[in-house]
Amino acid sequence: MKMTDSRDHCVSPMRRDRIFQSHTDDSYRTPTRVQGGKACRECGAVYEKGRWIWTTNAEQTGQLVCPACRRIHEHAPAGELWLEAGGYLLAHRDEVVSLLQREAAYEETCYALERLMSIEEQAKGVRVTTTGRHMLRRLCEALVLAHHGQLSLKYRDGGGILRARWKRPGD
């Protein structure tokens, strides 16, 4: 069977040398039903050979809800990044946000379950949530490459949520 995904840019050599490791298992990755249609009725991702993928194959009917759409509905992010409020963020907020949005859009085309959920302005900073830990790591990586600052990453209580905090003192 041929994979019909034509997003060749996802495997371009420039994207291979990554600092972070990619996917790990989590409980949102197993579909609750597998008989009948194998596509997500929300986003069209297709469950094939144990993975969720984007495909241009239109044969699949949407009867499932993919883990990413479930996380979005249930407000259950797999990754959370806090950008701590400060002088630098205040001065560069738009730049930072558009960088994260661009990076997320790119990652979403490569990985069906990796989505940006939200970027929320809050009193203590900006909260960014994702449906996948892989996406979160990529966002953190892009942020630090472009804007430096200090990043800490941690899993909370084995609950599977990857939490990151970033700050850069004003300068």
Ligand SMILES: [Zn+2]
């Ligand atoms: Zn979906």
